[in-house]
Amino acid sequence: MSQTRGDDADLADRRVLVIEDDPTVNEVVHTYLRAAGYLVDTATDSFSGLAAVAETSPDLVVLDRMLPGIDGSEVCRRIRAESTVPIIMLTALGSEEDRIDGLEAGADDYVVKPFSPRELVLRVTSVLRRSLPEYAREAPFDIGPFRLDPSARIVTRDGVPLELSVREFDLFAFFLKHPRQTFDRPTLLRGVWGWDIGDLSTVTVTTRRLREKIEDDPGNPRVLITVWGVGYRLELETP
Numbered sequence: 001m002s003q004t005r006g007d008d009a010d011l012a013d014r015r016v017l018v019i020e021d022d023p024t025v026n027e028v029v030h031t032y033l034r035a036a037g038y039l040v041d042t043a044t045d046s047f048s049g050l051a052a053v054a055e056t057s058p059d060l061v062v063l064d065r066m067l068p069g070i071d072g073s074e075v076c077r078r079i080r081a082e083s084t085v086p087i088i089m090l091t092a093l094g095s096e097e098d099r100i101d102g103l104e105a106g107a108d109d110y111v112v113k114p115f116s117p118r119e120l121v122l123r124v125t126s127v128l129r130r131s132l133p134e135y136a137r138e139a140p141f142d143i144g145p146f147r148l149d150p151s152a153r154i155v156t157r158d159g160v161p162l163e164l165s166v167r168e169f170d171l172f173a174f175f176l177k178h179p180r181q182t183f184d185r186p187t188l189l190r191g192v193w194g195w196d197i198g199d200l201s202t203v204t205v206t207t208r209r210l211r212e213k214i215e216d217d218p219g220n221p222r223v224l225i226t227v228w229g230v231g232y233r234l235e236l237e238t239p
Contacts, residue, residue, distance in 0.1 A: 015039040017058035019049035032117040046070045060086045073105040080106035086127045086166045103205040108167040144236035148176045168210045175234035184231035
């Protein structure tokens with residue numbers, strides 16, 4: 001077993017699709033992911049990447065922000081229209097706009113170029129591990145109209161399952177477990193993403209995406225509210 005993967009036996013032979021047009025980056029990422037025990041497919045442009053998603057049904061996609069044809073953000077949006085597969089976006093160094101655009105398109109995570117291949121493998125493992133139904137062995141519970149099943153990684157509203165990405169689920173589960181508590185963005189970045197340092201807009205964008213799926217009127221949120229100057233709070237009636 002690879003030292004990078006540790007004891008993640010449940011992740012053995014998970015399929016990762018790498019969509020990257022730079023041949024050197026593509027080869028390096030492919031090599032390190034293969035060495036970590038993953039099955040790896042590659043694509044070098046947006047359209048072949050979209051076709052590979054449909055054909056191979058990957059467990060995770062590593063997606064470059066800048067691609068020939070259509071850019072990575074549009075590729076991400078098209079994937080998201082059909083699937084909740086975890087997506088890690090590769091973005092340019094120092095480009096906050098690129099990171100925000102990728103997150104708004106539905107990416108679960110991002111890695112800034114230039115990056116350490118080992119860091120990327122660790123990030124892939126982290127996101128995949130959190131997507132496993134067995135990640136959290138906790139009993140389901142109800143709060144307001146929502147029911148959270150952490151083990152199955154399912155949230156329903158009035159019995160209807162919500163289509164949440166990995167990070168959207170993680171963020172909403174965090175709030176459902178801590179109703180009526182206000183959290184600032186650094187706390188959420190640590191508690192949900194496990195990052196001590198990172199772009200706080202990651203929290204802002206993911207919160208906005210989540211509201212689009214849980215609020216009747218996302219522009220006037222009543223469930224996940226903003227506490228101005230502080231952060232966010234889940235506002236639900238609890239038993």
